[in-house]
Amino acid sequence: MRMKSKSIRHRASIAKSALTIAVTTAFLIQVAYSVIICNYEKFDLYDAWYQKKTDDFCVFKDVFLPNEVRYADFMASSLDYKKVAFTNSKFPFVPPSLYRNFDDIRELYVRRCSIDTLRITRLIEKMYAGNNQITSIVVDGNGSNNLKELYLESNLIYDIANITNLPNLEVLVLENNPRIGDVDFAFFSRMGNLWKLDLENTGMRKITNSLKLNLNELLRLDLSNNELTYVNIQLFQTFPKLQHLWLNGNNIYFMEMEPVRSVVPDIRSIVIDDNYWGCQHLSMVSKYLLDNGVIIRSKECKSRSVNKVCCSDNTESIDNRYIIEMNIKSESKLHEGIKSLEKENLVLRQIVDGMRTQLHNFMQNYTVMIKDERTSGEVQADNLASTEEESSEDFAYDDSSELERFSDQDSVELDVITEEASSEEEQSTEENLIESESEQSSEATE
Numbered sequence: 001m002r003m004k005s006k007s008i009r010h011r012a013s014i015a016k017s018a019l020t021i022a023v024t025t026a027f028l029i030q031v032a033y034s035v036i037i038c039n040y041e042k043f044d045l046y047d048a049w050y051q052k053k054t055d056d057f058c059v060f061k062d063v064f065l066p067n068e069v070r071y072a073d074f075m076a077s078s079l080d081y082k083k084v085a086f087t088n089s090k091f092p093f094v095p096p097s098l099y100r101n102f103d104d105i106r107e108l109y110v111r112r113c114s115i116d117t118l119r120i121t122r123l124i125e126k127m128y129a130g131n132n133q134i135t136s137i138v139v140d141g142n143g144s145n146n147l148k149e150l151y152l153e154s155n156l157i158y159d160i161a162n163i164t165n166l167p168n169l170e171v172l173v174l175e176n177n178p179r180i181g182d183v184d185f186a187f188f189s190r191m192g193n194l195w196k197l198d199l200e201n202t203g204m205r206k207i208t209n210s211l212k213l214n215l216n217e218l219l220r221l222d223l224s225n226n227e228l229t230y231v232n233i234q235l236f237q238t239f240p241k242l243q244h245l246w247l248n249g250n251n252i253y254f255m256e257m258e259p260v261r262s263v264v265p266d267i268r269s270i271v272i273d274d275n276y277w278g279c280q281h282l283s284m285v286s287k288y289l290l291d292n293g294v295i296i297r298s299k300e301c302k303s304r305s306v307n308k309v310c311c312s313d314n315t316e317s318i319d320n321r322y323i324i325e326m327n328i329k330s331e332s333k334l335h336e337g338i339k340s341l342e343k344e345n346l347v348l349r350q351i352v353d354g355m356r357t358q359l360h361n362f363m364q365n366y367t368v369m370i371k372d373e374r375t376s377g378e379v380q381a382d383n384l385a386s387t388e389e390e391s392s393e394d395f396a397y398d399d400s401s402e403l404e405r406f407s408d409q410d411s412v413e414l415d416v417i418t419e420e421a422s423s424e425e426e427q428s429t430e431e432n433l434i435e436s437e438s439e440q441s442s443e444a445t446e
Contacts, residue, residue, distance in 0.1 A: 063089035074098040085109035093117040175200035184208040201225040211238040225249035273298040279311035
């Protein structure tokens with residue numbers, strides 16, 4: 001009886017397992033080959049300014065795809081929809097059939113979908129993929145040429161190399177990705193159109209900026225809720241149009257703000273509350289910012305505060321830190337200044353030595369030139385004297401010949417004038433004789 005019962009139980013378990021496998025396979029096949037159709041409707045979301053907007057989207061609802069299922073057909077009554085959204089859905093990644101069927105998609109909303117791998121195609125301009133489990137991001141071919149807004153808040157991202165080569169990106173939100181860690185602003189050097197960068201709660205411990213070119217369009221920079229302890233306003237000099245800076249929720253106890261207006265001339269507000277401020281240093285920082293027209297955004301503080309920003313009266317543990325920091329920086333600046341002066345002194349010595357060599361060569365050349373001029377002057381004087389003697393003799397000879405030539409010409413001209421005068425006299429005499437004869441003949445006739 002026991003053997004029969006064991007056999008019956010074994011057969012029952014086998015039958016149950018086979019039934020389970022068959023049902024699961026049927027379900028997977030049904031899901032894998034199912035066609036999912038979206039509804040064309042109004043959809044609400046928030047834009048880059050955190051303002052609510054409503055737009056027409058093709059919305060997929062209640063889409064659940066297990067990890068084993070890699071494909072499903074996503075379709076719509078018309079496949080020319082450019083904006084697609086998923087709500088109350090879960091899948092490991094966006095199925096390729098969506099990009100294949102909606103080949104002109106421009107905006108994709110896949111928030112809270114448990115995605116671990118995100119793919120960005122070449123035509124997408126706005127991607128909303130926050131509150132997922134994304135660790136890997138793939139950008140297709142020339143996908144970077146069109147993407148303008150990328151929202152990746154609250155994910156598991158640790159490597160941003162694939163999203164820093166986006167030249168047309170204007171908005172990048174990476175908040176609540178604490179695995180990213182320290183970020184050099186040079187990573188975003190190709191994003192010349194970037195005006196909003198959100199790095200809140202990304203595990204940043206220090207600010208690093210090795211940018212060689214400015215991010216000329218950056219207006220809003222959020223570095224709040226990180227682990228920063230020291231801030232120097234000079235680190236933001238490559239953001240000439242920066243208007244709003246968030247530094248709240250860090251561990252900042254020391255800040256160098258001078259000269260804020262020459263570094264970031266358009267700055268309007270800096271959020272500095274919820275840090276480890278010493279009241280003495282905070283009073284200096286806040287006064288300087290307010291005197292320069294910078295708004296200190298803060299919340300009400302029930303304890304010790306300066307301009308509504310909480311601070312501590314424990315000067316031994318807090319205020320002394322920035323004093324030590326200032327002394328350390330002053331000493332390092334002094335050493336740097338000494339090294340700089342030593343370099344300048346070495347350069348000046350080299351210049352002076354070069355000038356001395358040039359002056360020595362000049363004096364030698366000048367001495368040789370003077371000697372040559374003296375020798376050539378004596379020779380020229382002798383030549384000049386002999387030349388003057390020869391020229392005087394030539395001049396005397398020329399004068400005599402000229403006088404003889406002029407006297408000969410005068411005699412010739414005088415003879416010509418004399419002959420002309422005698423001929424005129426003879427002519428006038430003949431005319432007188434003729435007149436007298438004519439008068440005599442006329443008298444005789446009378």
